Amino acid sequence: MNIKDFIAPFAVWKRAFEKPFTVRKPIDERPGAPRYRGFHINDAKACVGCGSCEAICMNQAIDLVPVAGLPAKEGDSGLRPRVDYGRCCWCALCVDICPSGSLGMSNEYVWVDADPEVFRYTPGVEAKPWDKSELGYRRAEGYRLLDGQRVAMPELDHQAAVQSFLELVRGYSRQQAEREADRCVACGLCVASCPAHMDIPGYIKAVRDGQLDEGLNLLYETNPFPEACGRICTHRCEAACSIGAGTGADGEPADPVAIRWLKRYIADQVELADYGRALPRAEPDSGRRVAVVGAGPGGLAAAYYLRLQGHAVTVLEKDEAGGGMLRYGIPEYRLPYPALDKDIAWIQSLGVDIRYGTAVGVDLSLADLAASHDAVYLSTGLPAPYRLDVPGDDHPRVLDGVAVLAAATRGQSLGLGKTVAVVGGGNVAMDAARTALRAGCAVDILYRRREADMPADPDEIREAKAEGARLVEKAIPLEVKAIPLEVKAIPGDPAGALVAWNEARMVQKEDGQRPVPEPIPGAVHEDRYDSIIAAIGQGPDLAFVAESDGIEIRRFKPVVASDGRTSRATIFAGGDLTNERKDAISAIADGHRAALAMDRLLRAKGN
Amino acid sequence: MSRAKAPYIAPAERAAPDLDSGKYLVMWQGPNHPGITGNMSLRLVIEGDSVVDCETHVGYLHRGFEKLMERRLWMQNFPLVCRIAVPEPDFNEYCYAAALEELAGIEVPDKAVWLRTLSLEMIRLASFLMWIGGQAGAFGHGTIAQWSVTMRDYVLDLFEELTGGRIYHMYIIPGGVRGDVPAGFLRRVLETMDTVRKNLDDIELVMFHNVVYKMRAQGLGYIPPDWVDQYGITGPNARAAGLPRDLRKDLGYLAYPRLSFEPIVGTVSDAFERSRLRLLEMYQSIDLIRQIVDMLPARGAFRAKLPNPLHWKIPAGETYVAAECTRGEYGFYVVSDGGDKPRRVAVRGPSYTHGVALMERLARGVNIADVAGLMVSLHTYPPEIER
Missing domain, CATH: 3.50.50.60 (FAD/NAD(P)-binding domain)
Structure with a gap:
């Protein structure tokens, strides 16, 4: 103790005349910092409603809710995130993960209301004063929780490729495939855009987990041509993929997940001899007989699903081998014949009888076919240039x-x-x-x-x-x-x-x-x-259809219901012959849909 | 004695007051009390105005964080951990991120290492500024709290600018940090450090050359050096007792090996010495922040590429990552079973040792008016006692 200890405390008085530190709200406004994590904003037009924000939110503060008035389009779920500020902890992981980059936070932090319900709202849809806020938390440049860059596919050099019909795309290794599969957020936007509605998040998860048998099983649930589609599919799924919706860390448009290559990876990795381990066998014989005209992807898909139900299936094909356009229209460097043969071999192994070199309308008539079978599926495609x-x-x-x-x-x-x-x-x-x-x-x-x-x-x-x-x-x-x-x-x-x-x-x-x-x-x-x-x-070649067959044809196409049924109850049609998309996956989807409808028809006929 | 063993207290030493004698009064201090940063109770048995027995009661703040973390994805725990120690969230973020990085084998970019160090030193300063207000306030010197909490708010302004949040920064994310420094930020850091330093000089004058503070704090809550290992005392409480233990030096994590500083050591570990030592550590933090600003790389990545957070699986393993927080050794013990969520996370907070066993021991014989001051001199955060 000394004299200083008695006097020094009075030094506090020097502050008495200083300007106070405090802010006189509401006279003085204090805006949040430019990076402040305030109330959410969302560009509802750029948002694709993938729900990654909902998935990462550890407080379950985000719900994806249907929003009226959004233009319906592929790659958009029509849902938008609704934030519950009773749960939100303002961590902004939702902003960090948002693939489209539509979600952000404003620097507004004051919102007073007597009604607690209003604090649960859909940013970008319900107008708020901070909607146009330029300030507030955004993902920093070069920072993205999701990887916007696809694992590069090894390909033949173009100079070498053009010398031969060797397959150009070499396929992913296991490590590459798992890394690519890791990019998926399982939003499922792809499922809606796939004509066959394949369980894409499911089989990508199978790749990630190394469960390839499970993956193959998921592929065959909706598509018996995984080797072919894994190479040549028009992959509308990738256009819908939410991962490709925004920009990558480099500011370039992000790459969608390589869904097609992952499908190919699964099919390539499982040997045909092991297919039996993963895939279902045909049901016991139902005693029903079905004829399929055309051994293209659509016809064989129908044959596969009908055969699984136990029906005896005969496929009539005018050419000397199966696959249709996959074989005769797609060159070997895109789809090597052994890959296509593998798909067809598995379908045949279930007991599907394919008769090559048999043209309906030449070797036998459609009327004969309809008479000798319980149902007929027409999948003759578009052979006339x-x-x-x-x-x-x-x-x-x-x-x-x-x-x-x-x-x-x-x-x-x-x-x-x-x-x-x-x-x-x-x-x-x-x-x-x-x-x-x-x-x-x-x-x-x-x-x-x-x-x-x-x-x-x-x-x-x-x-x-x-x-x-x-x-x-x-x-x-x-x-x-x-x-x-x-x-x-x-x-x-x-x-x-x-x-x-x-x-x-x-x-x-x-x-x-x-x-x-x-x-x-x-x-x-x-x-x-x-x-x-x-x-x-x-265009189609419908010369084999006689007027007496009772199939209504309008604008060069058989008129079909959504399940593929023509105007004649036991004859169904699908694939390029009837659909607008004219690609393999749509034909396969048609074949699957028609097979289910035909199965119902055959069962309804009773014994 | 092994640190793992609970301190042995001889039966003769333990007061066994006869509460029916009419000689004693049972008094609860807390769960809401200005001497305690958070909710916690002391059940005091007093005789006259002296404490005869003290029992700590916790449980008011239990939120079950450790259990909650087992149900959340690795990345989802990142916004959760900061809430374990409210006034000083960044150490949780760092320990959790560093543990994950170690288990997953992730290399953090150098820039992120520096930014993490900056953020940890800034929060050390902010936390001490809040503490010193409490320490002075507990002895009736409310003015110091007015000054120091203002200074803390200026540091929080910096955090707001850097991270977007004032209290929960959520900046140190597994893999690095969430953003680079904004333009002009480092200049404002230095300006704020000057302001804080000037205020610390004032605080030093008014608080540590103050007859009242000296009379009440000197000799209060003396910790003999041999208790340090018995009770597991760390941080300023241990350094004030003369042990030069500082994990920043001893473990050499982050950028600390590249900074020049020496642990500050005291002699007589009473409340006064501990508070003086913390004041010196505030000056030290300011100095470290200046060094960091000086050495911070201008360019470079601030975050390593990590797998998709929605499926991130961390190889099976376990680790313990510790850091020197304002109160001592702060650590995360993290176990992974190879899945997408932690198998177990245990948090080691220094407040547990200091605020429970040590407080019960030190409170005996203390004047009831000094209990709050004693409690604050141990620098305890109840939210961190209860994970």
């Missing part, structure tokens, strides 16, 4: 894309010459172009609209270009002409043809409609090609 519909399209050097691909499958000589023009912008056009490239041709792809308008898979367009195909956009074919005799007379020159085409510009005719190409007057080009491959689509 559309013509170019320009003068000279009957020139012998104008070839049909599907025919070229089928010839390649059969190992026949293509005889395309050195220069090839492919007309069209769909997957068949890309496949034909790439097949021609592998035959050593120089390939031009003529398409009437822009690249962005092409119906082909973007990967296919990218690969076709990488392999050396030249894409000529906005080119409208006008005429195919024979080469004048004096030009043709060069010795050793194969007979070719001249293609006249008109440069076009895109014109927006009506709002909301896609722009149409309009020829630019005078901008007509004439190029010489050894072969011209027309790949502008195919």
Whole structure:
């Protein structure tokens, strides 16, 4: 103790005249810091309603609730997060995980109301004063709880790929597949967008957990072509995937989960000999007989599910092998035949009887078939190519894309010459172009609209270009002409043809409609090609259906109910023949749906 | 004596007051009392104005965190752990994150290491500022609390700017931290440190050169050095007793090995010495924060890439991660069975040792008016006693 100890405490008095530290609310406003974790905001348009916020919230403060007035679209659940501020702990993990990046927090922290119910609300849907707040917590740059980058798929180098029909995509290793499967948040948006409604989160979980038998079982519940679909599916699921909804850590658009490659991984990893361990066997014989016309993916899918129910199934196929367009329309470098054979072999192993080289309408009539079976499924697809519909399209050097691909499958000589023009912008056009490239041709792809308008898979367009195909956009074919005799007379020159085409510009005719190409007057080009491959689509061939069969046909298609039933009770139809999507997975979905309906029909008939 | 063993108290030493004699009065202090940061009770038996016996009663704040964590995904526990010690949440975040990183084999980027160190030192300062207000307040010096809590709020302003939250920062996330420093932040850190330092000088003058404070705090709650290992005393309570134990030095975690500082050691461990030592540690924290600001890397990643938090599984194993918090050794013992949730998490908080067994021992013979001051001098946070 000393004198200082008595005097020093009086030093507090010096503060008596200082400005107080306190804020005089409500006279003085004190906004939250720019990163403040205040009330939630949500860009309801960018949000896809995947529910990752709900899944990560440790307080169960977030519920995904239906919201009226949202435009219905694939890859959007139509639900939006509702936050309960009686539970929220303001941790912002929901913001950190949000794949679309729509969720954020404002820096507002004062909200007074007498009604406790209002503190449970849907940000971005119920308007709040802080909706437009620029400040508040957002995910920091370079910080994302979910990985926006896909595990790169090992592929053959394009220079090497174009030399052969070796499969381009090599497939994931176990480590790669598990890492890719880890990116999934199991939101299920993909399930809704898949025509077959495959249990995608389920089989991705199986990959993650290394339970491949379980994964295979889930695949076969809705799709007996996992090897094929794991390679060539149009993967609408990936367009719907919530992981691809926002931007990645690098600011680039995030990659959706590689759902298709994970499906392929499961099917590739389980040997055919082990399928029996994972998959169900057929029920005991029901005594019913079913005929399926066409051994494409749709027909065989129907056959598989009918056979599982114990019905005797006979598949009639005009070609010498099964798979339909998967075999004759898709080149080997995308879908190797052993992979397709594996899918078909398992279907056959259940006792499905496939009769190759038997064409209905030629070898036997549909009426005979209907009479000798309890039900018939028509899945004949679209075998008749559309013509170019320009003068000279009957020139012998104008070839049909599907025919070229089928010839390649059969190992026949293509005889395309050195220069090839492919007309069209769909997957068949890309496949034909790439097949021609592998035959050593120089390939031009003529398409009437822009690249962005092409119906082909973007990967296919990218690969076709990488392999050396030249894409000529906005080119409208006008005429195919024979080469004048004096030009043709060069010795050793194969007979070719001249293609006249008109440069076009895109014109927006009506709002909301896609722009149409309009020829630019005078901008007509004439190029010489050894072969011209027309790949502008195919139509059905219903010559085998007689009027007496009692099947109503409208606009070249059998009229079918949602379950595939035609106007005749025991005859069903599906696949490319009837549906709009015209892809393998839709055909498989049709086949599955029709098989269930046919099974009900057959059981209802009684014994 | 082994630290694992409970201290032995001889029967003769234990007061066995006859409550029916009319000589004693039973008095409850708490569960709400200004001398206690949180809810907890002391059942005091008093004779005249002296405490004869003291029994600590906890249970008012039990939220079952350790059990709750077994039901939540690894990442979901990240917003939960900070609530275990309310005034000082960051040590929970760090220990939990570091334990997970060790079990999962994750390398934390250097920048995150520095930002974590910054955040831990800032909260050490904020926590001491709150404590010193309580310590002075318990002896009737409310003015100090007005000053120090204001200073704490300025530090919390910095946290708000850095992390988006004032109390629960939720900044140290497994893998790193949640964001880089905002523009101009480091300058404001240094400015705030100057302000706090000036105020600490005032506090030092008014509180530690104060006849009342000296008379009441000196000699109160003396801890003999040999009790330190008996009771498991850590932190400033142990250092005031003359033991140079500081996990920042002893374990050398985060960026501490790259900072220059020495543990501050006292001599006579009474309430006055302990509070003086904590004041010096506040100056030390300010110095460390300045060093960190100086050495913080300007660029670099602040978080390592982690698996999807919704499926994150951590390989089976167990670990104990400790850090030096304001009260002493703070630790998380984490067990994983290889699943997506912890199998067991046990939290070691220093308040448990200091606030329960030690308090019961020290309270005997103390004047009833000094019980609150004694309690605060041990620096105890009841929310951390009850996980």
